[in-house]
Amino acid sequence: MPAATVVAAACVAAFVFYATTRRPAIQAEPGPSPPPIRTVVLITIDTLRADRVGAYGWAAARTPAMDALAARGARFTRAFATAPITLPSHASLLTGLYPPGHGSRHNGMRVSGGPATLATVLREQGWATGAFVGAFPLDRRFGLDRGFERYSDRMPRGADGRLLNERPGRAVVDEALAWIGGIGDQPALLWVHLFEPHAPYEPDPARGPDGRVVPALVRYDDEVARADHETGRLLAGLGERAAAALVIVAGDHGEAFGEHGEIAHSVFLYDTTLRVPLIVAGPGFGAGAPDADVSLVDVLPTVVAALGLPPRDVDGVSLLPLVNGHTLPPRDLYAETFAPLFDFGWSSLRSVRSGPWKYIAAPGPELYNVAADVAESENTILRDGPRARDLAARVAKYSGPEPTAEAGPAAPVDAESRGRLGALGYVASSPSGVPGSRPDPKDRRELAARMAQVVTGELEGAALRAALEAIVAEDPRNGQAQMRLGYALLDNGDLRRAEQHFRAALAVSMRTADVHLGLAMCFVSAGRPGEAASALMEARRIEPGNPVVEANLGSLALDAGDMAKAVELLGAALLIDPDLHQARFNLARALARQGRRGEALKEAETLLQRLPSQAPQRAEVQRLVDALR
Numbered sequence: 038m039p040a041a042t043v044v045a046a047a048c049v050a051a052f053v054f055y056a057t058t059r060r061p062a063i064q065a066e067p068g069p070s071p072p073p074i075r076t077v078v079l080i081t082i083d084t085l086r087a088d089r090v091g092a093y094g095w096a097a098a099r100t101p102a103m104d105a106l107a108a109r110g111a112r113f114t115r116a117f118a119t120a121p122i123t124l125p126s127h128a129s130l131l132t133g134l135y136p137p138g139h140g141s142r143h144n145g146m147r148v149s150g151g152p153a154t155l156a157t158v159l160r161e162q163g164w165a166t167g168a169f170v171g172a173f174p175l176d177r178r179f180g181l182d183r184g185f186e187r188y189s190d191r192m193p194r195g196a197d198g199r200l201l202n203e204r205p206g207r208a209v210v211d212e213a214l215a216w217i218g219g220i221g222d223q224p225a226l227l228w229v230h231l232f233e234p235h236a237p238y239e240p241d242p243a244r245g246p247d248g249r250v251v252p253a254l255v256r257y258d259d260e261v262a263r264a265d266h267e268t269g270r271l272l273a274g275l276g277e278r279a280a281a282a283l284v285i286v287a288g289d290h291g292e293a294f295g296e297h298g299e300i301a302h303s304v305f306l307y308d309t310t311l312r313v314p315l316i317v318a319g320p321g322f323g324a325g326a327p328d329a330d331v332s333l334v335d336v337l338p339t340v341v342a343a344l345g346l347p348p349r350d351v352d353g354v355s356l357l358p359l360v361n362g363h364t365l366p367p368r369d370l371y372a373e374t375f376a377p378l379f380d381f382g383w384s385s386l387r388s389v390r391s392g393p394w395k396y397i398a399a400p401g402p403e404l405y406n407v408a409a410d411v412a413e414s415e416n417t418i419l420r421d422g423p424r425a426r427d428l429a430a431r432v433a434k435y436s437g438p439e440p441t442a443e444a445g446p447a448a449p450v451d452a453e454s455r456g457r458l459g460a461l462g463y464v465a466s467s468p469s470g471v472p473g474s475r476p477d478p479k480d481r482r483e484l485a486a487r488m489a490q491v492v493t494g495e496l497e498g499a500a501l502r503a504a505l506e507a508i509v510a511e512d513p514r515n516g517q518a519q520m521r522l523g524y525a526l527l528d529n530g531d532l533r534r535a536e537q538h539f540r541a542a543l544a545v546s547m548r549t550a551d552v553h554l555g556l557a558m559c560f561v562s563a564g565r566p567g568e569a570a571s572a573l574m575e576a577r578r579i580e581p582g583n584p585v586v587e588a589n590l591g592s593l594a595l596d597a598g599d600m601a602k603a604v605e606l607l608g609a610a611l612l613i614d615p616d617l618h619q620a621r622f623n624l625a626r627a628l629a630r631q632g633r634r635g636e637a638l639k640e641a642e643t644l645l646q647r648l649p650s651q652a653p654q655r656a657e658v659q660r661l662v663d664a665l666r
């Protein structure tokens with residue numbers, strides 16, 4: 038372990054916050070007399086396409102748990118996400134609101150603290166509430182922990198000490214079962230999030246050692262099978278609670294494998310990534326397959342109605358009438374993605390689905406008759422101008438004004454803040470803030486597909502650097518690609534060029550702590566501690582309380598010989614994240630240099646206990662322990 042190497046940062050999307058106004062609510066219909074539901078189990082399976090689940094018609098699927106649930110419950114045949122991105126989609130599911138209502142327009146953009154969530158509603162009823170999530174985009178810092186007494190979101194570290202962005206469903210379900218087994222017979226809401234189907238797709242080990250040659254879709258199916266297995270294990274572990282449990286299984290968005298030129302998800306709003314499975318089983322939800330268009334915003338009002346609680350003022354409606362053989366009044370379903378804007382500086386996309394029609398607002402708008410053209414292959418916009426104009430107006434009503442890419446992170450962009458931020462240069466007041474002036478994502482679909490390969494971890498090493506070089510050559514204003522290239526070059530020891538690309542990311546208004554952390558790593562490695570400190574202070578301003586930033590400031594203080602400051606900063610970082618191994622190593626060294634050998638030894642021994650058994654750093658930590666004894 039080198040002296041005070043800057044701790045590696047996980048790449049986190051831009052932190053931007055946007056204040057919005059709520060649209061008029063659609064009243065939920067009152068449900069039948071309250072069924073005796075004592076447990077609500079919500080299982081969200083990340084990146085799960087409906088059409089790869091057996092109950093939804095995929096003959097080769099290995100999804101017996103979901104299929105069994107669908108056989109005894111309501112399988113909604115046409116359910117849609119509100120965004121093809123994890124955090125905004127989950128926020129809609131838990132609040133019943135479209136993204137403009139809950140404020141999270143992209144991963145990393147915190148859910149606002151105002152709206153009730155399924156957890157706050159049931160907590161108010163005296164229910165036990167526990168959440169167990171499988172990936173970083175749902176970390177508590179993004180605001181979905183409200184109302185949960187227990188919110189388990191700690192990700193493990195890899196053998197190299199870096200924080201991983203996901204954890205196995207097995208670990209998530211183990212924790213969830215331990216929790217629900219320990220709360221007695223209290224009524225309970227349990228949310229479990231399984232990340233398996235998200236890229237990179239790991240093949241079934243039974244396929245042999247040469248996993249790389251297995252096609253992506255086959256590996257994806259393997260991951261779906263794994264998530265289903267954990268779903269089955271969770272449901273089997275409910276024991277006596279099972280009889281009075283309402284079980285909901287939903288995907289948060291789909292996944293593209295080349296449809297419309299798309300790879301993965303987040304950039305487009307085609308049904309490839311918006312259509313999800315939604316299965317609800319339990320008291321009051323008998324076998325059936327309602328074929329109305331429904332949205333994940335309907336989950337909260339449906340649960341509320343099933344429990345006989347007063348309806349909430351939300352965007353979704355209760356689906357109980359559908360389950361009971363009735364129809365719902367005609368309505369629009371809204372969806373959006375701001376990933377193109379916040380990640381790449383391209384235009385956002387917003388869509389509304391209304392009867393057989395789906396309209397996508399973009400620089401080049403699209404209109405599909407999705408009843409007749411399920412694949413969304415024929416854009417009929419030129420043949421149906423009046424309908425397109427009507428749907429465009431409705432999209433605008435749902436989405437409100439567009440947040441700008443340059444909006445300051447974690448800052449509410451109301452009129453006053455906009456003016457003040459504008460004076461500081463954070464909000465675009467130029468025509469670049471006008472959606473139409475930005476590139477249409479579909480004109481960059483090939484670039485987006487290559488970017489998806491990079492982001493999803495399917496490329497590494499020289500291949501990763503080459504792919505990023507090609508992307509920034511073609512699209513130099515792509516801040517995400519510039520930053521990722523900076524990190525790839527840094528990993529390869531090319532400090533000078535890494536710094537250039539971090540600076541290029543800053544030049545296109547990529548305002549995340551990660552860009553500044555990357556720059557700080559360049560400066561530390563190049564022996565420029567003053568500049569490293571400035572970069573870290575900038576990172577702290579953007580993201581206060583980021584333990585990686587505090588740990589790096591502490592390591593700089595250690596190098597500068599300021600032991601008191603080093604101990605304070607490193608200690609603060611470890612309070613937030615006790616698994617920052619490099620920080621604990623440096624804390625032990627700083628304490629030792631202060632002559633506090635006993636405390637130093639305690640930290641070094643704690644570190645030895647916390648390090649994974651195969652971690653390469655163990656030998657050096659052991660030497661420190663021996664020296665301190």
Ligand SMILES: [Zn+2]
Pocket residue numbers: 083084122123124289290
């Ligand atoms: Zn997701």
